[in-house]
Amino acid sequence: MPYRHENDDSIEEETNRVMLLGVGLLAALVLAFPLYRLVEPSNRDQARELNLASLEEQGSSLFQLNCSACHGLNGEGGIGPALNSQQFLQASTTAQTELLISVGVPGTQMSAYSLDHGGPLTSEQIRSLALFIRSWEDDAPDVPDWRTPQGS
Numbered sequence: 001m002p003y004r005h006e007n008d009d010s011i012e013e014e015t016n017r018v019m020l021l022g023v024g025l026l027a028a029l030v031l032a033f034p035l036y037r038l039v040e041p042s043n044r045d046q047a048r049e050l051n052l053a054s055l056e057e058q059g060s061s062l063f064q065l066n067c068s069a070c071h072g073l074n075g076e077g078g079i080g081p082a083l084n085s086q087q088f089l090q091a092s093t094t095a096q097t098e099l100l101i102s103v104g105v106p107g108t109q110m111s112a113y114s115l116d117h118g119g120p121l122t123s124e125q126i127r128s129l130a131l132f133i134r135s136w137e138d139d140a141p142d143v144p145d146w147r148t149p150q151g152s
């Protein structure tokens with residue numbers, strides 16, 4: 001039956017084509033994945049930089065609002081220690097500064113700022129403050145006596 005035979009052939013041809021297409025798609029996916037993995041870290045790094053920059057900016061306005069009265073508009077100190085000081089910045093880590101802002105220094109005018117300790121700020125806001133203070137490090141002036149009240 002020539003007619004039926006022809007039909008079987010075309011079915012087989014069609015099946016082969018679909019299978020080839022499937023294999024091709026699979027290969028494309030397998031190749032695309034390492035390519036994506038190559039590009040992804042730089043996307044992530046970029047997002048990280050952007051986030052850190054926006055946190056720092058948030059920290060800047062929070063600092064003017066909550067801290068500058070005692071620590072100076074640019075961290076030069078006043079009633080409170082100078083924070084824009086090469087020596088202070090070298091002596092402390094960002095994590096330590098975060099902790100100190102959160103908990104405060106009991107018995108001094110430095111009160112606790114985290115919500116957990118009865119203060120007004122979220123942990124992200126406190127992180128942004130610590131990052132903002134850290135951003136001074138590159139060109140912080142020498143202030144070895146940063147803990148002595150400044151400007152008096």
Ligand code: HEC
Nearest residue numbers: 066067070079080081097100101105108109110113129147
């Ligand atoms: C009412 C005044 C006052 C305000 C407002 C204030 N501080 Fe302080 N801060 C102080 C004093 C005083 C000290 C020193 C405490 C001590 O004797 O150890 C201090 C200490 C610190 C220290 C530790 C410095 C060191 O020498 O180790 C950091 C960091 C700090 N403050 C950050 C902040 C930040 C950030 C804010 C705003 C969220 C803030 N402070 C608001 C008065 C203040």
